[in-house]
Amino acid sequence: MERGLPFETGRSSGGELLVSVKAPLTFENAAKIWEGVNTLITGHDNGRLVFDLAGVSKVDSAGVALLRSLERLCSRRGIELRLQSVDPSIRHFLDYFEAGAQEPRPCPPAIAPIARLGAFLLDRAIELREFASFCGSVLAASIRCVRQPRRLRWRECLYYFQLAGSDAMTILFLFTFLLGVVMAFQAAVQLKLFGANIYVANLVGLALSRELAPVFTAMLLAGRSGSFFAAEIATMKVGEELDALTVMGFDLTEFVTLPKVLALMLAAPLLTMWANFSGILGAILVSGISLDLTPYAFMHQVYTALTFADIAGGLLKAEIFAVLIALVGCFRGFQTTMGADSVGRQTTAAVVSGLFLIIFADAVLTVLFYLLGW
């Protein structure tokens, strides 16, 4: 065998290029034979190649694939390939795969890039329409539950309230406390230059209550609760629990969606107030250390600077964000198709859509509040 290759080369009686394989045609040898023969037939275009299998004791599917790949390669180069001295048992094996490989192959239709773009846009439009319809069904279910409060599943509501609300307090505290620290530090550097230390309280108080506390709370809710809602509903769908509920006569919006939406609506304003508190606490700490402001002076300035509209505007934003996060989380969950990967995709989509909706809604509300003079 040449240079450790599992075959020998020579010339047949008819002068054709002869490859005598001397090892099993298996996974172990397929790569060596493929590379060796590839090199060997380079420059032998339009010739003839005889593959002698007299020394082959065993063939597996890698061997069959190797022979078929070689056939294809030779045919591309105009080389005529012939097998010789094939053991009957190996012939039987080759024929078996040959028969299978000749079956008709229904292939999925190929889609042109422009058609794919069209399909993508169409899908988004359909998704938007479905989301609107989903929001409508939640609104209708809410009205039914306002008329008949007993229809609402209060226990589930409290469960999700705990999950989205009290369970999130620690992380939200850390989040906004550090935010308050950073804001106060950054403001202190600038305001010290003008001897306007006291206005740190105005800056932090206003920024937190009007903007940062509701937005940061909503982002945390989208990451924790929106994803949880989507994953829970998606898993229920994959496990056919939603189908079971439907055939038992339950309204899925009332049973699955409404408790989550209500829980988030209850949790969001409370968490926003908690975020206001912890952010201001962080700012007081920094002001005390670097600006020599007493906590009393800081809080007095906050009371002077803030109006009811500032706090209420922030809470209204939080309420709207909460509804959007809960709706989009549940909607993505319902969009799940069969398969574990779909659960993951929809959970990610819930977070991404939630974050987008928060920023979009914040921009709209800020402009609206400005126009209304709030």
Add this chain to the structure above:
Amino acid sequence: MTSPTDPETRYAISVQNVSLFHGEKMILENINFCVEQGRIVTILGASGCGKTTLLKGLVGLLKPAEGRFELYGKDISALHARGWLQWARKSIGVLFQSGALIGSLTLSENVALPIREFSNTPGQIVDEIVRLKLAMVRLGGYGNYYPAELSGGMKKRAGLARALALDPNILFCDEPTGGLDPVISAEIDNLLLELNHILGITMVVITHDLPTIMAISDWSIMLDGDARGIVATGPPKEMEKSPDPRVRGFFRRQSPGAKTG
């Protein structure tokens, strides 16, 4: 076939004095049987009798509390995890109940996964192997489909193609016809028989589907939950005539309390 100490026969699988637990609960106690190379053995019994637990033990997913599982004379319980994986990936294939295809990969990618990962086969030959394997399970042309786009029977056949990707010597199947209609079940049975006859693969099939048991088994092993072990072994046609009410009841689809005619 069931004597673990017969020195004349070359056994593909030998189960010796094995006891298996699920947490604190003993599921199977002192199990003994052997499977000859190239045979199809069905493991049958009512739901909850420990069939899947036994399969998990045979494929190395569950360590026996006592005894040993031998595949070609190699004690798999004694092998450390890495050694077992290296040996097992080339010697055994497992068809899971649901097909267990990876949802984010197409059928071709699912089948190619073990070949690309555990052999140095060139890409062109891997593609050809994948085509052959899919054609073998009558899924030629479905390579670009994702598992979610397939029916239950197609998923099982695709799972079979993946289990056979590296030409294993032993194939373990967990309920290959479970949840399928009789026509598709018969198709899967024929496929298993064909693979056994032509490729000589030894098969251990976990099932409680009577037509499958009768169609494919060379030998059957019946487990019983109350006995926590084997209650009967033999060719299914002989087991049908067993005087043991548990075995007779299983084959005649009668509950233990029902009157016989």
